[in-house]
Amino acid sequence: MTAAAQSEMDAHWMRQALSAARDAQHRDEVPIGTCIVVGDKVLAVAGNRTRTDNDPTAHAEMVALRVAAKEVGNYRLSDAIVYSTIEPCVMCAGALIQARVRRLVYGAQDERAGAVESRFRVCDTDFLNHRIEVSAGVLEEECREIMQEFFRARRQDQRSEVGGQRSEVGDQISE
Numbered sequence: 433m434t435a436a437a438q439s440e441m442d443a444h445w446m447r448q449a450l451s452a453a454r455d456a457q458h459r460d461e462v463p464i465g466t467c468i469v470v471g472d473k474v475l476a477v478a479g480n481r482t483r484t485d486n487d488p489t490a491h492a493e494m495v496a497l498r499v500a501a502k503e504v505g506n507y508r509l510s511d512a513i514v515y516s517t518i519e520p521c522v523m524c525a526g527a528l529i530q531a532r533v534r535r536l537v538y539g540a541q542d543e544r545a546g547a548v549e550s551r552f553r554v555c556d557t558d559f560l561n562h563r564i565e566v567s568a569g570v571l572e573e574e575c576r577e578i579m580q581e582f583f584r585a586r587r588q589d590q591r592s593e594v595g596g597q598r599s600e601v602g603d604q605i606s607e
């Protein structure tokens with residue numbers, strides 16, 4: 433595949449992840465989405481579901497990995513490419529390694545909690561003899577913009593609340 437064709441494919445799949453992120457936003461979730469593909473087949477598309485499911489592990493990447501692994505009937509996804517709108521956290525980066533995914537493509541960095549390049553470099557560890565190929569910055573602006581939009585709205589809500597509680601979400605992921 434040429435580099436141009438590759439980046440076109442990456443943008444195409446990232447748009448699916450973005451659409452899952454927007455769905456999450458409509459559920460009042462932090463708008464992060466993930467799409468997992470093998471070849472040109474989609475295995476899973478999922479958005480963040482932590483609030484919806486009352487599940488601290490229900491980040492978009494985790495939800496999508498579970499669906500994808502069930503779909504192929506194998507906990508190893510060694511041919512899979514994972515598209516995520518935001519740089520994965522420690523938990524999700526760890527899960528990507530456990531699943532032995534081939535490649536991770538993400539949109540915007542998470543300077544505060546990102547575990548691929550920003551805070552930790554979980555995907556660079558080679559203790560499992562597995563190294564994930566990483567590409568960053570695909571549709572970066574769009575991926576970052578929906579996060580910023582979400583947190584801006586959050587902050588406004590908080591300000592208008594009298595004695596409002598601090599949102600846990602604002603601390604979870606940076607802008």
Ligand SMILES: [Zn+2]
Pocket residue numbers: 491492493520521522523524525
């Ligand atoms: Zn995560």
